[in-house]
Amino acid sequence: MARRYGGNPAGTVILLIADIAALILILWIALFLxxxxxxxGLVDWMRDAANWLSGWSRGLFTIESDNWRAVVNYGLPALVYLLIGHAIAGRVNRA
Known part of the structure; x- marks a missing residue:
């Protein structure tokens, strides 16, 4: 496994977890749309995983369109996981 920052292996694990979480959410958005x-079975698993990962943000905004609601409710946590995961990994790699 290549290290994206060439630093601490813990940083690589954090990046991997954040990227996988965001990927699951993005794939669910695509499957939904x-x-x-x-x-x-795979679609059902993706929905369950995406619901679990986005549980803290679902329903944050009231949007009429089902498609836009899915994009916002699952896209926001994907973005948050990427931003926070990469920020933490960068700090770990600099330490």
Whole structure:
């Protein structure tokens, strides 16, 4: 596994966790917008994982459109995980 900052392995683990969390959320947004079959096991797992990862932010904004609501409710936590995860990893790698 290549280290993105060439520093502490803990920083790499933090980056990996943040990136995977954001990827799951982004993939769920795509599956939702493409109207994926929720009876499919993978789609069901993605929905459950995305709901768990975004539990703190869902319903933060009241938006009429289902598509925009999904983008905001799952996109915001994806962005937060990326920003905070990368910031913490950068601090760990500088220490």
């Amino acid at each position: 493409l109207d994926a079959n929720t009876a499919n």
